[in-house]
Amino acid sequence: MTQTATILRTGRKFDQVLRGAREVFMADGFEGASVDDIARAAGVSKATLYSYFPDKRLLFMEVAQNECRLMSERILSMIDETKPAREVLQIAATQLTAFLVSEFAQQVFRICVAERDRFPELGRAFYEAGPQNGQRQMAAYLEKAVSKGELCIEDVQIAAEQFSELCKVRIWSRAAFGIQNCFRQDEIDEIATQAVDMFMANYGCGPSKK
Amino acid sequence: MTQTATILRTGRKFDQVLRGAREVFMADGFEGASVDDIARAAGVSKATLYSYFPDKRLLFMEVAQNECRLMSERILSMIDETKPAREVLQIAATQLTAFLVSEFAQQVFRICVAERDRFPELGRAFYEAGPQNGQRQMAAYLEKAVSKGELCIEDVQIAAEQFSELCKVRIWSRAAFGIQNCFRQDEIDEIATQAVDMFMANYGCGPSKK
DNA sequence: TTGTATCTGAACCGAGCGGTTTATAAACTG
DNA sequence: CAGTTTATAAACCGCTCGGTTCAGATACAA
Known part of the structure; x- marks a missing residue:
């Protein structure tokens, strides 16, 4: 690569x-x-x-590599740790959900999957630069939130993965299968909220102030 | 179609x-x-x-349609409603997780995504026969469990979708990107358990006896 | 056995592909 | 200006593909 x-x-x-x-x-x-x-x-x-x-x-390969780099940077700019956990998560979920169903991410994903046999390195490169990197950032944030007593999480890595998976609910597979390619902001917001609710119900400390 | x-x-x-x-x-x-x-x-x-x-x-198209039918039947045979909710969900999660990363499902998924532009109907047909149909079954079960007082769910449809999404955590994208194509049973079991835990934490009635 | 439906293999067609070549023109550089 | 690098258009090559054709073989039904 x-x-x-x-x-x-x-x-x-x-x-x-x-x-x-x-x-x-x-x-x-x-x-x-x-x-x-x-x-x-x-x-x-x-x-x-x-x-x-x-x-x-x-x-x-050159093109795909560039796309991976862009994607990585975009994910990096997503988290602002100063606010309270629920708020941070809500913002992150909204951005992530919107990104996951964007034309851009969908196309790159489609190519990776379609050409996975022809370019095994491509799928790996994208996975590392994209999902894996994003989840590492998220896990790092969760770790801090836990030590601040905002969240109760045993395995922050798994939690980060669950979080991004929850952001795919309903709309992501519709995009992947080509059933829907345009999503309204309120659809995205609703999924993000659902994701945060579920996440906080499991990992929030104290009363879930949902 | x-x-x-x-x-x-x-x-x-x-x-x-x-x-x-x-x-x-x-x-x-x-x-x-x-x-x-x-x-x-x-x-x-x-x-x-x-x-x-x-x-x-x-x-x-003929081949793909046949595959969709098979997939649909397979999902249908997954739920046994007689047992207590947590147990039912655990079994369903295990089977679903294993299915999602199977060679078979991955290949069909890959083809749907790769050829989505050439065959828009294919993606739709697969989505309906596969994920959508499976989630409808799951939602129907959840509905019953709610009325039996086993679960507390406002929107069973969303809950069903969250459930299947949680079954993809960690391993599904690794399979989709071609990073890993063989999964041990204990990996699958762990993901299934994590999924059920999170699901029950949010939707279980009374004390979460995790 | 005769007649009919089906199957075969191989040759063939036209189109599009990735990649090369060549002769020419334009753009920098001293 | 001259010299060299860089870009161009178009023809060209070999190959593979989807799809057709056809003369002959095979199965089957009467």
């Missing part, structure tokens, strides 16, 4: 190629995207494209 | 074709499976195959 191999990173049109590739890959997947389409979308000749990237696979 | 159109269902080798198609499609997906491969796997000439099915798409 860290293999950049023989990619030419200098040159005026490198970024242009990458942007075009991102656009077409995200829309059509790996097999569905033809190199001609990508070159056209990038506003670049096929020969130019191949002067930067030795083949389609490597171009795809 | 109910469109059978011009499929020839009579003839000695119909089932043979279907079995071969199932095998190859499940292994390689829609694009990955070539008609020649399927004919070979079915032990049938390509011409014969095309005498039954007008094209590859319809053959795929």
